Amino acid sequence: MRQDDCYQLGEVIKTHGLNGEVGILLDVDFPNEYQNLESVFLEQQGKLIPFFIDTIQVNNNKALVKFEDIDSLDSAKTIVKSKLYLPLSSLPSLENGQYYFHDLVGCEVFEEKSKLGDVKEVVDLSGNQLLVVDADDKEILIPLKDEILISVDTINKKIQVSLPDGLLDIYND
DSSP: OOGGGEEEEEEEEEEETTTTEEEEEEOSSOGGGGTTOOEEEEEETTEEEEEEEEEEEEETTEEEEEETTOOSHHHHHTTTTOEEEEEGGGSOOOOTTOOOHHHHTTOEEEETTEEEEEEEEEEEETTEEEEEEEETTEEEEEEOOTTTEEEEETTTTEEEEOOOTTTGGGGOO
């Protein structure tokens, strides 16, 4: 499985107890939808390795997980800080007009007919989601707000925005 074919589910943040359980921080909108996971991919030395789940208990955005073959504190320590991934194909389908953040990466961003740049990534800073747009080797941060995003076309990879007055001036020298 390639990382490009997956989305990040979360990260192993700590060990729990002596029998190999670990605490997971889930980086998803609806953590309870992952209560019945059977397996995940863990990033180990740059590769995605499948890990099968014995038990999982989800509580808000955290989960307590016991993986098969991770039976001691020492073996659990080896996976702390590992990122967890699931295949993109496992994502629930969305209603018309909805999108996942990873769908926005690579989209061209326009204000009226003027191209501002291409979306490099979407970041979440304390609950404020921002488009990181590469505009002629400058990085522009655009808030993901309904009043700013006029239209999002993930099929044609185009986003139309209406920026607040002065936003672009911040990035001009």
